[in-house]
Amino acid sequence: MTTAKIGVIGGSGLYKMDALTDVEEVKLTTPFGEPSDALIVGKLEDATVAFLARHGRNHHLLPSELPFRANIHAMKQLGVKYIISASAVGSLKAEAKPLDMVVPDQFIDRTKNRISTFFGEGLVAHIAFGDPVCDKLAAILGDAVANLNLPNVNLHRGGTYVCMEGPAFSTKAESNLYRSWDATVIGMTNLPEAKLAREAEIAYATLALVTDYDCWHPDHDSVTVEMVIANLQKNAVNAQKVIQETVKKLNANPPESTAHSALKYSILTPLDKADAATKEKLHLLLQKYL
Ligand SMILES: CSC[C@H]1O[C@H](OP(=O)(O)O)[C@H](O)[C@@H]1O
Numbered sequence: 400m401t402t403a404k405i406g407v408i409g410g411s412g413l414y415k416m417d418a419l420t421d422v423e424e425v426k427l428t429t430p431f432g433e434p435s436d437a438l439i440v441g442k443l444e445d446a447t448v449a450f451l452a453r454h455g456r457n458h459h460l461l462p463s464e465l466p467f468r469a470n471i472h473a474m475k476q477l478g479v480k481y482i483i484s485a486s487a488v489g490s491l492k493a494e495a496k497p498l499d500m501v502v503p504d505q506f507i508d509r510t511k512n513r514i515s516t517f518f519g520e521g522l523v524a525h526i527a528f529g530d531p532v533c534d535k536l537a538a539i540l541g542d543a544v545a546n547l548n549l550p551n552v553n554l555h556r557g558g559t560y561v562c563m564e565g566p567a568f569s570t571k572a573e574s575n576l577y578r579s580w581d582a583t584v585i586g587m588t589n590l591p592e593a594k595l596a597r598e599a600e601i602a603y604a605t606l607a608l609v610t611d612y613d614c615w616h617p618d619h620d621s622v623t624v625e626m627v628i629a630n631l632q633k634n635a636v637n638a639q640k641v642i643q644e645t646v647k648k649l650n651a652n653p654p655e656s657t658a659h660s661a662l663k664y665s666i667l668t669p670l671d672k673a674d675a676a677t678k679e680k681l682h683l684l685l686q687k688y689l
């Protein structure tokens with residue numbers, strides 16, 4: 400059975416990891432359907448890493464269509480304990496410029512049509528989510544960016560990622576509202592993923608790669624895909640360097656994360672009274688508590 404301790408979820412622009420060697424395509428099925436694509440498992444810096452293209456390798460899935468539960472379940476099946484997410488974002492602050500990298504520590508949920516939990520159907524759990532990102536993994540990710548000192552790339556440690564539904568980009572009124580909330584960046588994917596990773600007791604952190612100033616910026620009328628794509632390609636090269644450096648540090652010194660025991664005090668339904676079919680469906684997540 401193939402296993403990997405570290406998972407990478409690549410977003411817009413990052414559909415593969417060029418430095419992975421000895422790769423194997425692993426097609427997994429889950430009780431929540433099929434993941435976005437096969438997981439690509441390979442070696443990177445002596446670690447075994449599982450890579451998944453969030454929107455599929457040909458970018459055929461909208462943010463609202465992403466099978467978030469299947470993606471996280473598939474990572475869990477492989478034994479992943481840490482997920483590094485790479486994501487394209489718009490900037491809500493003048494100081495976070497296109498090509499900069501942000502390692503957010505907070506999220507605001509503006510999604511409408513997402514399933515962001517594995518629970519329900521006779522089994523209730525409420526995970527703590529006050530600190531939605533693993534601070535230890537985020538620190539390693541931030542250090543990797545700092546150590547690489549990439550040209551034209553500034554690092555912003557911490558900040559709030561607004562997760563909107565999309566697929567249309569924001570209106571100016573929305574963009575200015577998020578700015579009034581002091582949010583740093585905006586994207587469409589990371590919040591459901593972070594919640595599900597926490598429920599699956601996987602440490603999660605995001606490398607947010609700025610592609611554009613969202614439409615609030617006086618010099619940038621509307622966000623266009625054309626503008627985003629030009630920067631995505633540069634970001635994808637930089638992101639792979641950061642991920643490789645992060646994997647090296649993480650593999651040498653894997654931290655214990657509070658995420659790894661997130662369910663310990665979160666399940667309200669006594670497991671011997673919980674719906675049997677749901678218990679079976681969630682066996683992978685619950686097994687250490689049964
Ligand atoms: C290509 S711009 C909009 C698209 O890009 C981001 O995706 P990801 O987080 O997977 O990099 C954003 O969330 C939107 O889905």
Ligand SMILES: Nc1ncnc2[nH]cnc12
Pocket residue numbers: 487488489490563568569585586587610611612613614622627
């Ligand atoms: N401005 C923006 N809004 C939402 N998601 C994005 N992804 C990249 N740029 C974005």
